[in-house]
Amino acid sequence: MRISHAWLSELLGPLPAPNEVAQILTQQGLEVEALERLGEGLAGAVVAQVMELSAVTPRLTRVVLHTAQGEAICVTGASNLAQGDRVPYAPPGTRLPDGRTLETTDFHGVASHGMLLSADEIGIGADHDGILILPEDAPLGADVASYLDLPETVYEIGLTPSFAQHCQSAHGVARELAAFLLRPLPNVQAEQLASPAQAAPRVEVEDARACPLYAGVWLRRSALLQTPLWMRRRLWASGMRPVSPVVDLTNYIMLEIGQPLHPFAESKVQGAISVRRAATGEEIETLDGVRRRLEKDDIVIADASGPVALAGVMGSARAEVDAETERVFLEAALFAPSMVARTMRRLGLRSEAAQRFAHGLAADLPLRAISRLRELAPAVGWEVLPGALLCGEVAPPPAAIAVDAGSVRTLLGMPLTAQQQVAVLGRYGFAVEADGDALSVRPPRDRIDVREACDVAEEVLRGVGIDSLGQELPPPAPAVDEPPLYDLRRDALQVFMALGYRAAVSYSLVDPSLLAMLGQPAEVEIANALSVDLGALRTTLRAGLLQAVARNLARGVGEIALVEAGRVFHRSRTGILEDESLAFILCGDRAPISRFPRQPVDFFDLKGDLEAGLAALRISDVTFRPGTDTALHPGRQAEVWADERRLGAIGEVHPKIAEQLGIEVRTLIGEISLGAVLAAHGDLVARPLPRYPALLRDVAVVVDDAVPYTAVRQEVREVLGGLLAADALFDVFAGTPVPPGKKSLALRLTLQSPDRTLTEADAEEALSRLLRRLADRFGAHLR
Amino acid sequence: MNGAPGCSPGERGALPKRRWYRGVFATSSPMGAGSSFLLRKGWVAVKDVEALRSEALAGIAAALDEATLERARVEWLGRKGPLMDALRGIKDAPAAERRDLGLALNRLRDELEAAMAARQAELRETALAVRMQAETLDVTLPGRPRALGGPHPLQLAEDALVRALRQLGFRLAEGPEVESEELNFEALNIPKDHPAREMHDTFFVADLPGYVLRTHTSPVQIRSMRAHAPAPVRIITVGRVYRRDDDVTHSPVFHQMEGLAIGEGIGMQHLKATLYEFCRAIFGRDVRIRLRPSYFPFTEPSAEVDIGCVFCGGNGCRICKGTGFIEILGSGMVHPHVLREGGYDPQIQTGFAFGVGVERIAMLRYGIDDVRLLFQNDLRLLRQF
Numbered sequence A: 001m002r003i004s005h006a007w008l009s010e011l012l013g014p015l016p017a018p019n020e021v022a023q024i025l026t027q028q029g030l031e032v033e034a035l036e037r038l039g040e041g042l043a044g045a046v047v048a049q050v051m052e053l054s055a056v057t058p059r060l061t062r063v064v065l066h067t068a069q070g071e072a073i074c075v076t077g078a079s080n081l082a083q084g085d086r087v088p089y090a091p092p093g094t095r096l097p098d099g100r101t102l103e104t105t106d107f108h109g110v111a112s113h114g115m116l117l118s119a120d121e122i123g124i125g126a127d128h129d130g131i132l133i134l135p136e137d138a139p140l141g142a143d144v145a146s147y148l149d150l151p152e153t154v155y156e157i158g159l160t161p162s163f164a165q166h167c168q169s170a171h172g173v174a175r176e177l178a179a180f181l182l183r184p185l186p187n188v189q190a191e192q193l194a195s196p197a198q199a200a201p202r203v204e205v206e207d208a209r210a211c212p213l214y215a216g217v218w219l220r221r222s223a224l225l226q227t228p229l230w231m232r233r234r235l236w237a238s239g240m241r242p243v244s245p246v247v248d249l250t251n252y253i254m255l256e257i258g259q260p261l262h263p264f265a266e267s268k269v270q271g272a273i274s275v276r277r278a279a280t281g282e283e284i285e286t287l288d289g290v291r292r293r294l295e296k297d298d299i300v301i302a303d304a305s306g307p308v309a310l311a312g313v314m315g316s317a318r319a320e321v322d323a324e325t326e327r328v329f330l331e332a333a334l335f336a337p338s339m340v341a342r343t344m345r346r347l348g349l350r351s352e353a354a355q356r357f358a359h360g361l362a363a364d365l366p367l368r369a370i371s372r373l374r375e376l377a378p379a380v381g382w383e384v385l386p387g388a389l390l391c392g393e394v395a396p397p398p399a400a401i402a403v404d405a406g407s408v409r410t411l412l413g414m415p416l417t418a419q420q421q422v423a424v425l426g427r428y429g430f431a432v433e434a435d436g437d438a439l440s441v442r443p444p445r446d447r448i449d450v451r452e453a454c455d456v457a458e459e460v461l462r463g464v465g466i467d468s469l470g471q472e473l474p475p476p477a478p479a480v481d482e483p484p485l486y487d488l489r490r491d492a493l494q495v496f497m498a499l500g501y502r503a504a505v506s507y508s509l510v511d512p513s514l515l516a517m518l519g520q521p522a523e524v525e526i527a528n529a530l531s532v533d534l535g536a537l538r539t540t541l542r543a544g545l546l547q548a549v550a551r552n553l554a555r556g557v558g559e560i561a562l563v564e565a566g567r568v569f570h571r572s573r574t575g576i577l578e579d580e581s582l583a584f585i586l587c588g589d590r591a592p593i594s595r596f597p598r599q600p601v602d603f604f605d606l607k608g609d610l611e612a613g614l615a616a617l618r619i620s621d622v623t624f625r626p627g628t629d630t631a632l633h634p635g636r637q638a639e640v641w642a643d644e645r646r647l648g649a650i651g652e653v654h655p656k657i658a659e660q661l662g663i664e665v666r667t668l669i670g671e672i673s674l675g676a677v678l679a680a681h682g683d684l685v686a687r688p689l690p691r692y693p694a695l696l697r698d699v700a701v702v703v704d705d706a707v708p709y710t711a712v713r714q715e716v717r718e719v720l721g722g723l724l725a726a727d728a729l730f731d732v733f734a735g736t737p738v739p740p741g742k743k744s745l746a747l748r749l750t751l752q753s754p755d756r757t758l759t760e761a762d763a764e765e766a767l768s769r770l771l772r773r774l775a776d777r778f779g780a781h782l783r
Numbered sequence B: 001m002n003g004a005p006g007c008s009p010g011e012r013g014a015l016p017k018r019r020w021y022r023g024v025f026a027t028s029s030p031m032g033a034g035s036s037f038l039l040r041k042g043w044v045a046v047k048d049v050e051a052l053r054s055e056a057l058a059g060i061a062a063a064l065d066e067a068t069l070e071r072a073r074v075e076w077l078g079r080k081g082p083l084m085d086a087l088r089g090i091k092d093a094p095a096a097e098r099r100d101l102g103l104a105l106n107r108l109r110d111e112l113e114a115a116m117a118a119r120q121a122e123l124r125e126t127a128l129a130v131r132m133q134a135e136t137l138d139v140t141l142p143g144r145p146r147a148l149g150g151p152h153p154l155q156l157a158e159d160a161l162v163r164a165l166r167q168l169g170f171r172l173a174e175g176p177e178v179e180s181e182e183l184n185f186e187a188l189n190i191p192k193d194h195p196a197r198e199m200h201d202t203f204f205v206a207d208l209p210g211y212v213l214r215t216h217t218s219p220v221q222i223r224s225m226r227a228h229a230p231a232p233v234r235i236i237t238v239g240r241v242y243r244r245d246d247d248v249t250h251s252p253v254f255h256q257m258e259g260l261a262i263g264e265g266i267g268m269q270h271l272k273a274t275l276y277e278f279c280r281a282i283f284g285r286d287v288r289i290r291l292r293p294s295y296f297p298f299t300e301p302s303a304e305v306d307i308g309c310v311f312c313g314g315n316g317c318r319i320c321k322g323t324g325f326i327e328i329l330g331s332g333m334v335h336p337h338v339l340r341e342g343g344y345d346p347q348i349q350t351g352f353a354f355g356v357g358v359e360r361i362a363m364l365r366y367g368i369d370d371v372r373l374l375f376q377n378d379l380r381l382l383r384q385f
């Protein structure tokens, strides 16, 4: 909310400089987000009087002015001037807040010496077309900036929900400042309403929960006045636009004490008024000219022919006060905060009134507003008629809050005696009775935010100043186990980063159609998604990485290696399963273009990275089996298994999917479940180093093309058993002299025994056993 | 200096050196007794040993590569060379001269061998210098490029936060991202229609009533409390949260980190010390820190923590909106309602909690001004980390 320094100063007396006030407010919890200075920079304008008006063209008027220096001539497009008006005159050389400096200008042969200023040009209002008419007693020749007390400082305050309950008013903010500056708190007495004296309109409240208190008074126009300049300026400084005297008056009282008021043009309301729930489908045209469909949780003020106001939110065009209105019924009520909040949110109608009702108001605030109305109405040319209307009762103040001063000491870590606490609370207007450490606390009526002992503790803290808190590190607490997946996720990312991958972070909300395309349809859809492309929780990290690749390719980045760790979401019969997943993607070249040979990535780059990665994560016995993932190239994909546990899959992105995503280069992608990795995770136990020398043997065998390498390897490991210390495939060869349809696999075998030195004969014997087996199984022969 | 044919140490050692001495002396004078002996042996071109010496040294010095030098070795020191010839002839010299002659010839041989070795070293040095000259690279050419991996700025920020708090004795805890409304709101003192729910524009799960995408990491507080009550807890949690917001400063998916400490006698002085240590760990020892009363439904009293603006040093700029401070985290003493929900008795145990946006820390630390950049995985950005 916005409030001017001048207004606070009127309520509290002279104040410290604006910067200091801003600091005090912020330290009290009213965060001053910005300081604005209205009318800053205006220099040279003086108060002048309009002597004579004559038309230059149908739209331009020549004005003869009387200034302290004599006569001056101005041309203006404004049409609101009358002879005798006091106006702000800016002679040539005047500097305006927007930085312009005025000169003499020619209009159709008439020289305008400077200009007359509107409120907008001065910076204290919105009205651009009309000249600002100053009060009759504005001294001729006075400097306009000093006469208007410019610049006018305005505090822009960010309200937390609790301050929104008691500080959406000048009085609210002033109370906080007063408590710090030890000034008396501003206050307005509630009017004791007599029973209704006026018969029409009759008002009936149908739902007392929706509207616990409905009060009203009747006003009659007594003079045709303009809203006084001081009131218009406060409205403007507070962010509201002056409209008409009676509307400005209601808005002013709302800004002053926080009670929204609503005027109905009495002549436009037909028959009895009822305060009720809206009927579903009922419609209202609100003051902003929009027709709105209502629901049964909206509260309306209705007359015989339907809603005349959306209670607490906005009035209707039908009962709007206009220039002809001479009598007004003015409502001062309380509406259920939650209902107003819901209507406000649903319709997106964040009116000043709704923002106040939605946070709740003090039970007696409507009556205080009426009493203030009686005082202020004459200033705008209106008169409050005797008598008033009241439906419901002012709720009694809540019971006193029991507070243990000792608990406050513990909570704040401050040695504050009960007496000190009582004194601090007194500054905020709290009535406290103390019996030793047992405090009985009655907050002021406006402090609906204070309900429990801990709320009172916060008041004490604000009172003594949050800066007086001490500092002490907390005592140690017993250590607990940490979730093992956290470190595994970190380690897995580190390993892939070491292998050249950049860590990616994608939205976990993705387009369900993308998931479907990847063959892993959404299982958790969002009921109120922001957009289709954020419509579901991801079932696979592939979605985000493929989009990242497409985006990077489109931006001209061609060497891509990304890794992401994060959760994927599945349904189970009982709820939702969240698994940690790790996905990695490669495309283009392994390294940027250079004078060295290019290294375009292929399946075995990705596979090699995964093998290295899993080894680094201490997963042994990883096997790869041909897979059937529909998102991957059918001939270039593998399932990843460890320990009879499926970890995930790797492969080349299916060309159709790549095409649909706009990816025009071969892309390799893999994803494994970190949950499965954790389950397969081995313990770290060192094996003894070999004590006997190893024998190296290179063997090349020729087998059918269709025989997978792992099948051969399986036999090698089985036959050689404990003698095989290591094996490596160092060549795969097809073509002459290998017969067509066959391939040669060259293996380097490291033979070693843990308990003796192997002899040449041992090796020969083992190899011939191996060759026999391979011949048996695959018809293999030595090359 | 071995390797020259006919000059192996074994052979040389077998020579009867002693007998040569005088003979060589004699040759130093053309009229001496040795002349007749040498002449007799057919040494026509050489006048005396001195001449032999200077001729051989000149030959060595003239060798410009190792091959030429090797030929000189064979010529002068080889089996068929004049020196060997002379040595072999010593036995025929007069007995009185043999010793001197032997000594002189051996000295000459040693000298020539040393000269050979020196010349060879010289030639190798030169050859190496020539090779290195030829091998000189343009070292300003770029190196062989390696694909370089690296972390995400969000991860860097998260790691910094977690590290700082683990050092203060906090332990990690986790919870689901799809959370019950009860744990996300009610247990945290945010009943239906509470104004704070407005600040948490919530995503709901289709076909799963009562479940939402958690709007903050705070439900993990309740989960941890329920797991450990009535024992003291000291936990942090970090993870994704979701809100229906999407603009330059708000992302529908973002990360929070939260800390919680519960125990007997925990007060706001403990919160303040923890926050100050934490802020110093993240923003440096000299950071200015300010606490300011604030509001959160799950804490009371609540405080917002600001640090001196890292962009203008506190003088006021666009980013701190002229205030010299920027908001970093929210905190407060755990609300009694929340303590009770967690299984604690607020009369006995109290606690504090604080939370921080990971994106905000990353954006401040690395000068990133649009939160959406953090989720686009644009390698042009990622490669800067």
Ligand SMILES: [Zn+2]
Pocket (backbone or CB within 6 Å): B309, B310, B311, B312, B313, B314, B315, B316, B317, B318, B319, B320, B321, B322, B324, B325
């Ligand atoms: Zn700044």
